[in-house]
Amino acid sequence: MMKIYLAGPDVFLPNPLQAAAAKQNICTAYGFEGMFPFDNELDFSNLSPFDAGIAIYKSNLALMDRCDLIVANMTPFRGVSMDVGTAFEMGYMAAQGKPVFGYSNDGRLYTDRVPVLTPGIDDQGQSIESFGMHDNLMLEGAIYTSNGIFQCEQASSEDYYTALSVFEEVIKLAANQLLKLAP
């Protein structure tokens, strides 16, 4: 069974175990095995916070190495862009030649999210990239050059971080593409 690395800031949700189970159930329904980076499966009792962080890093890399593709939650997180840890993981999987899929619960283009001072320039005087993409070009670049798929839709503010309808749509499309299942 193909394994999906379920990347995203979902690990920071108030109930990450519940979020993981919901995503994994959707993966199973479409014929995939969903793998969730679980920090709490490791024993950190003897480690400093820093060493615990390094241990989680190594654990996440080992999990990515076992997965066949990545489906990244690219919903903006603590800023105008997606979670940086997830972006790192997209790069790691892209370098291995694995398909990169992504979704966002924010339907807006990047240019529509960055506060603008003058056209194309932000409030720090720095240029705002404008490629008709939803975040920095490296991210959708990885998706489209790896035959992955990106989908997005504006969720309400209440379920901006938790809605899974777009996620499910991407899993369905990935199944159609990679598992040759009927829709």
Add this chain to the structure above:
Amino acid sequence: MMKIYLAGPDVFLPNPLQAAAAKQNICTAYGFEGMFPFDNELDFSNLSPFDAGIAIYKSNLALMDRCDLIVANMTPFRGVSMDVGTAFEMGYMAAQGKPVFGYSNDGRLYTDRVPVLTPGIDDQGQSIESFGMHDNLMLEGAIYTSNGIFQCEQASSEDYYTALSVFEEVIKLAANQLLKLAP
């Protein structure tokens, strides 16, 4: 001569050519060749914005493939975290087993930058990772497990995006480590 991929949001500065030249001169002074992702070396005249973005993606990947290490500008950019395109590139280089170096012109830990609602929880009710690191653990994880080096220092607001003193310190340390030069 070892080639450094100079990753960072410096490409969005008002004068990116000047920023690139300054970084490349420092690399040269310490015995490296600095490679800067130059969007404008490509001819986009016949491409849609989206296709231009894809072309830049491919160009940046080809450049990373030619480089021996990455030195990432991890200064926070449009949010509490670093630029997501740069984070992607750190993951791409880490997957190739190349050394990952980084610097930030922000000296604060991640936990000191995220607006806190209650201890360890942000204003969206999501947990704030606390590993004594300066951003998401995947980033410093990549640096320390690849024998790279991270340095940071709080720059003044005027040169927060342009200061190169910490960058130079990292290049010097990289030269000591990789080129076996005297300090």
